[in-house]
Amino acid sequence: MVALTKSEMAERLFEELGLNKREAKEIVELFFEEIRGCLENNEQVKLSGFGNFDLRDKSQRPGRNPKTGEEIPISARRVVTFRPGQKLKARVEEYAGTDTQ
């Protein structure tokens, strides 16, 4: 399966908006870096039409070393979850419909 990457996003900004290649690359870097920075500060990111990046605090829970079977606690941690917005969900579902026909 092919995958979309930052370089293709920058390429599109160059083609469609006429940004120069350096500007296009910088904007794409900043886009992801600002979202990361926000999440790092425990702040939710809401991108209407696309989706929300939320944070969830998980408490410590028992785990196991799968190799040795030894019990080791999994430490408390914060995780990022993504909730796709209605618009994105509808678009993705639409694709699946045409795919299975």
Added chain:
Amino acid sequence: MTKSELIETILSRQGQLSSKDVELAVKTVLEHMSQALSDGERIEIRGFGSFSLHFREPRRGRNPKTGDAVELPGKYVPHFTPGKELRERVNIGLRSESQA
């Protein structure tokens, strides 16, 4: 942070582009990502994470109003897996809060 706040922040971090350009760029990136997922394509951003589609099996649901059984077809839903750097950075944030 909302989309317009993201646009403002990016604008303040760079020197060359107008606010209209940054706004269009952010919207273009989001549209590119939505389009890729709608085409069944994955998105892979190193250090941030990847987006892919997960299949939901067809199931029998109910119309909440009438209680009638309805067949719900299988469908795809977008799914995000955070990358290593993002996973680590949100936990640095967690540690510095608990020390404060």
